[in-house]
Amino acid sequence: MIVVDQVTKQFKDKKQVVKAIDYLSLTVKKGHVVGLIGENGAGKTTLLRMLCTLIEPDEGNITLDGENIFENKEKVRSRLGVLFGSETGLYNRLTARENLEYFGTLYGMSSHDIKNQIEMLAKRFGMRKYLDRKVEGFSKGMRQKVAIARTLIHNPDIVLFDEPTTGLDITSSNIFREFIYQYKSEGKTIVFSTHIMDEIAQLCEDVIMMHKGQIVYEGSLEDLYAQENNRDLNYLFTSKVVRGDLYV
Known part of the structure; x- marks a missing residue:
C-alpha cells in the first residue's frame, strides 16, 4: 500500500514560486487500478515523479508498505515500472x-x-x-x-503510467487495456494518469481527481457515482472543480 501524507512540492519559475502539490494526502491500495485525473498543471506528473522517488517532497511523507520510499530508493525502484x-x-x-x-x-x-x-x-x-x-x-x-x-x-509489483496510450492506435490501446486487466488479475498495483475518461471508467476501481495541486475526490468510482447520482466522469470532474470541492 502507498500512503501519501500531507505532501507539498514547490518549484521556482523565474521570480515566482509555484506550488505544484499543496498538502496532499491519499492512499493507493495494493492490487488496485487507480486513475489520476486533472487538467494540465494540476500536479499529476509531479505526484507520479515523487511516487517513483525521482523528486522529494518539500514537506510530508510517502511510504510503501510502511517504509519511507526515500530512505531506500533502490529497493523501491526495483519494485516499480x-x-x-x-x-x-x-x-x-x-x-x-x-x-x-x-x-x-x-x-x-x-x-x-x-x-x-x-x-x-x-x-x-x-x-x-x-x-x-x-x-x-x-x-x-x-x-x-x-x-x-x-x-x-x-x-x-507497482506500475506508474503518465498518459500511457499517447500515440497508440485503437488496436494498440485495446491491447494495453487487456494488459491492465491481466496485471490487475495478478494483484499488481497500477496508477495511471489520462485525459481519456473512458479509460478510467473501463479500467479503474478507484479514481483520484486533482485540481491545482489538491485533491477534489479520492475513492472508488462506484462510491463517486452513488454520491453524485451520475456516471458521467467528464461532468463529475468539471462539477467538482467548479464547486471547489476539496477531499478531506
Whole structure:
C-alpha cells in the first residue's frame, strides 16, 4: 500500500514560486487500478515523479508498505515500472530487443528471464515484426509500445503510467487495456494518469481527481457515482472543480 501524507512540492519559475502539490494526502491500495485525473498543471506528473522517488517532497511523507520510499530508493525502484508520457527512455541506435535487454540487465535479470519476458511482451504488444529493427526509424506508436514493454520488462509489483496510450492506435490501446486487466488479475498495483475518461471508467476501481495541486475526490468510482447520482466522469470532474470541492 502507498500512503501519501500531507505532501507539498514547490518549484521556482523565474521570480515566482509555484506550488505544484499543496498538502496532499491519499492512499493507493495494493492490487488496485487507480486513475489520476486533472487538467494540465494540476500536479499529476509531479505526484507520479515523487511516487517513483525521482523528486522529494518539500514537506510530508510517502511510504510503501510502511517504509519511507526515500530512505531506500533502490529497493523501491526495483519494485516499480514507470513511464512518463513521451519520455520513452529508449536508445535510438539500438534495436527494440537490445533496448529491452539493456533495461532488463539494469534490473539484475538473468539472460534467460530477459529472453522470456521479451518474447511474452513482443507477442502481447504485437512487436515481433520490428523487434530487431533500430528504434530511430519507429513511428510514435511503435516507440510507445516498446517503451511500455521496457516499463514492464522486470515484472514490477507497482506500475506508474503518465498518459500511457499517447500515440497508440485503437488496436494498440485495446491491447494495453487487456494488459491492465491481466496485471490487475495478478494483484499488481497500477496508477495511471489520462485525459481519456473512458479509460478510467473501463479500467479503474478507484479514481483520484486533482485540481491545482489538491485533491477534489479520492475513492472508488462506484462510491463517486452513488454520491453524485451520475456516471458521467467528464461532468463529475468539471462539477467538482467548479464547486471547489476539496477531499478531506
